[in-house]
Amino acid sequence: xxxxxxxxxxxxxxxxxxxxxxxxxxxxxxxxxxxxxxxxxxxxxxxxxxxxxxxxxxxxxxxxxxxxxxxxxxxxxxxxxxxxxxxxxxxxxxxxxxxxxxxxxxxxxxxxxxxxxxxxxxxxxxxxxxxxxxxxxxxxxxxxxxxxxxxxxxxxxxxxxxxxxxxxxxxxxxxxxxxxxxxxxxxxxxxxxxxxxxxxxxxx
Amino acid sequence: xxxxxxxxxxxxxxxxxxxxxxxxxxxxxxxxxxxxxxxxxxxxxxxxxxxxxxxxxxxxxxxxxxxxxxxxxxxxxxxxxxxxxxxxxxxxxxxxxxxxxxxxxxxxxxxxxxxxxxxxxxxxxxxxxxxxxxxxxxxxxxxxxxxxxxxxxxxxxxxxxxxxxxxxxxxxxxxxxxxxxxxxxxxxxxxxxxxxxxxxxxxxxxxxxxxxxxxxxxxxxxxxxxxxxxxxxxxxxxxxxxxxxxxxxxxxxxxxxxxxxxxxxxxxxxxxxxxxxxxxxxxxxxxxxxxxxxxxxxxxxxxxxxxxxxxxxxxxxxxxxxxxxxxxxxxxxxxxxxxxxxxxxxxxxxxxxxxxxxxxxxxxxxxxxxxxxxxxxxxxxxxxxxx
Numbered sequence: 001x002x003x004x005x006x007x008x009x010x011x012x013x014x015x016x017x018x019x020x021x022x023x024x025x026x027x028x029x030x031x032x033x034x035x036x037x038x039x040x041x042x043x044x045x046x047x048x049x050x051x052x053x054x055x056x057x058x059x060x061x062x063x064x065x066x067x068x069x070x071x072x073x074x075x076x077x078x079x080x081x082x083x084x085x086x087x088x089x090x091x092x093x094x095x096x097x098x099x100x101x102x103x104x105x106x107x108x109x110x111x112x113x114x115x116x117x118x119x120x121x122x123x124x125x126x127x128x129x130x131x132x133x134x135x136x137x138x139x140x141x142x143x144x145x146x147x148x149x150x151x152x153x154x155x156x157x158x159x160x161x162x163x164x165x166x167x168x169x170x171x172x173x174x175x176x177x178x179x180x181x182x183x184x185x186x187x188x189x190x191x192x193x194x195x196x197x198x199x200x201x202x203x204x
Numbered sequence: 205x206x207x208x209x210x211x212x213x214x215x216x217x218x219x220x221x222x223x224x225x226x227x228x229x230x231x232x233x234x235x236x237x238x239x240x241x242x243x244x245x246x247x248x249x250x251x252x253x254x255x256x257x258x259x260x261x262x263x264x265x266x267x268x269x270x271x272x273x274x275x276x277x278x279x280x281x282x283x284x285x286x287x288x289x290x291x292x293x294x295x296x297x298x299x300x301x302x303x304x305x306x307x308x309x310x311x312x313x314x315x316x317x318x319x320x321x322x323x324x325x326x327x328x329x330x331x332x333x334x335x336x337x338x339x340x341x342x343x344x345x346x347x348x349x350x351x352x353x354x355x356x357x358x359x360x361x362x363x364x365x366x367x368x369x370x371x372x373x374x375x376x377x378x379x380x381x382x383x384x385x386x387x388x389x390x391x392x393x394x395x396x397x398x399x400x401x402x403x404x405x406x407x408x409x410x411x412x413x414x415x416x417x418x419x420x421x422x423x424x425x426x427x428x429x430x431x432x433x434x435x436x437x438x439x440x441x442x443x444x445x446x447x448x449x450x451x452x453x454x455x456x457x458x459x460x461x462x463x464x465x466x467x468x469x470x471x472x473x474x475x476x477x478x479x480x481x482x483x484x485x486x487x488x489x490x491x492x493x494x495x496x497x498x499x500x501x502x503x504x505x506x507x508x509x510x511x512x513x514x515x516x517x518x519x520x521x522x523x524x525x526x527x528x529x530x531x532x533x534x535x536x537x538x539x540x541x542x543x544x545x546x547x548x549x550x551x552x553x554x555x556x557x558x559x560x561x562x563x564x565x566x567x568x569x570x571x572x573x574x575x576x577x578x579x580x581x582x583x584x585x586x587x588x589x590x591x
Contacts, residue, residue: 055582
C-alpha cells in the first residue's frame with residue numbers, strides 16, 4: 001500500500017464504518033476491511049478501478065463524488081476518507097462540507113502547492129510546476145483545484161471544522177522529517193489531515 | 205458473443221429441460237395470498253456440476269418472457285438459450301466452475317404450472333381462475349427447487365428486470381441464504397409510467413375478441429392479435445431511441461419509393477410485426493397477464509424500516525447494475541435500491557453501464573457488463589472456497 005494510505009489507515013478506528021471518496025482500486029478499503037474489521041464502502045469514477053474493487057471484494061459505487069454524497073443520510077458513516085482526491089473535485093468546499101455531513105470525522109490527504117519546489121518552479125521557471133506527484137501538464141491534469149496547506153486551513157476554518165491531527169508528508173508521500181514541521185507550508189510536499197466537526201459546524 | 209482467441213467459442217452444447225413436481229395434493233403450495241395450488245410442476249435446466257459441498261450454485265431468475273432454457277441448445281446448435289452469451293464454459297457464469305440453475309417461473313407457460321395448466325379440481329385449464337402470485341411466491345418455488353437439487357445456500361442469485369426483482373425479494377426475505385444477489389436493470393417499485401405500459405398491454409389481450417374471459421383454450425382459439433400488440437408495445441420500451449435509430453432509422457422495408465399507405469412501409473414496422481408474430485407462437489396470453497401483474501404489485505421496500513431492520517447484519521453481497529439508455533427501468537430505479545440497501549448497511553456494489561441498447565442490454569454481450577458480472581461472481585466463488 002502507498003505510504004500516504006498507511007498514514008490514513010492508521011487514523012481510522014478499528015471496526016468503524018468507512019466511506020472512501022475516490023477509492024481507486026480499493027487497496028485502502030480492502031486493508032481496512034481485512035485488517036481493521038471496518039465496514040468499507042467506496043465511490044470511484046474510473047471503470048477499471050471499479051472492476052479492481054469488485055475483484056478485491058470491496059463494495060463500490062461507480063460515479064461522481066458529489067452526486068454520491070447526496071445519496072447518504074446525515075451521519076451514515078463513522079469516517080469519510082478523501083485520499084489525494086480533493087484537488088480533482090469541481091467544488092472542493094462542497095465536498096468537504098458534504099463529507100462532514102455524512103460522518104463526524106473526515107480524513108483528507110492532498111498535495112501541498114505551497115511546497116518550495118513548486119514555488120521555485122513557478123517563480124524561477126515561469127511555468128506551471130510539475131512534480132513526481134503532480135506529473136501532468138496544466139491542460140491535461142485531473143488536478144483542477146490545487147491548494148496550499150495554508151489555503152486548506154482557511155477552508156476548514158470557514159467550515160468551522162477542527163483539525164484534530166495532521167501528518168506532514170515528504171515528496172515520496174511518506175511522513176516528512178522533523179524539519180518540515182518548522183515551516184510546513186514551505187517544506188511539506190503533502191499532508192494527511194483529520195477533521196472533526198465542532199459544535200458550530202455540526203450542521204455544515 | 206464471448207469468443208475465445210482463435211474464434212472458437214465454447215458452448216454448453218446439448219442441454220435438456222427437466223420437470224419435477226414440487227408440490228402435490230398432500231402438500232399444496234400455499235401462496236402469499238393464502239390461496240393454494242394443489243399441484244405445482246417446475247421446468248428447469250442445470251449447467252455445470254454441483255461441487256461436493258454444494259457451494260458453487262448460481263440461480264438464474266428469468267424475466268417476463270424468459271424460460272428455463274437459458275443456455276446451450278436443444279438440438280440445433282444455432283438456436284441457443286436466452287442467456288447463452290453469459291452462461292457456459294469460460295463465460296461470466298463459468299460452467300467449468302459453477303453449477304447454474306434456471307427454472308421457468310410459476311405462472312409461466314414453458315413447463316412450469318401456470319394459467320394454461322390443467323386445474324386438477326375441474327380438469328380444465330385454469331385460465332383466470334389461476335391465483336394471482338407475487339414475486340415472493342416465485343421465490344418460494346425457486347427455493348423449493350434448490351432444496352430438491354441439494355442446494356441450501358446458493359453462491360449467487362442473478363436476474364435482469366423482473367428477474368432482478370426476484371433476487372431482491374429473495375435476499376430481503378431470507379437474509380442469510382443468498383451468498384450474493386445480482387440485481388440487473390430492475391426496480392423495487394414500478395412507476396405510474398411502467399404500470400401504464402403494462403395496463404395497455406393487458407388491455408390489448410383482454411379486449412381481443414378471442415380472449416373469452418381467459419378461457420380461450422376450450423374455444424380452440426387464442427387472443428393472438430391482442431398478445432402480439434402487447435408484445436409490440438412492450439418491445440418498444442425494451443429498446444432505446446438510439447438503438448432503434450441505429451437499427452432502422454427511417455429505412456423503408458421495400459426498395460424504391462415509399463408505398464404511402466397504411467401497410468408496412470418502414471423497416472421498424474416490419475420488425476415489430478415479426479416480434480409480435482413470433483411471440484404468440486411461444487407464449488400464453490394469460491401468463492402474460494399474470495406475470496406483468498406480479499411486477500405491478502411488487503413493492504418490497506415500500507415499508508422500509510422493517511426491511512432495514514431485518515437486513516441488518518446480513519452478509520449477502522449485492523451487485524446492482526443499470527444501463528444508461530434503459531428507459532423501462534432507468535438508473536434511478538437501481539439507485540433507489542442501492543440507497544436502501546446501503547442504509548441497511550449491506551455491502552452493495554453499483555455500476556451504471558454504458559450501452560446503446562436500452563433495457564434489452566441485460567440480454568446482450570455488452571463487454572463492460574459481462575466483465576463486471578464475471579469479476580463479481582468470481583470474487584464470491586473465491587471467498588466461498590476460502591480464497
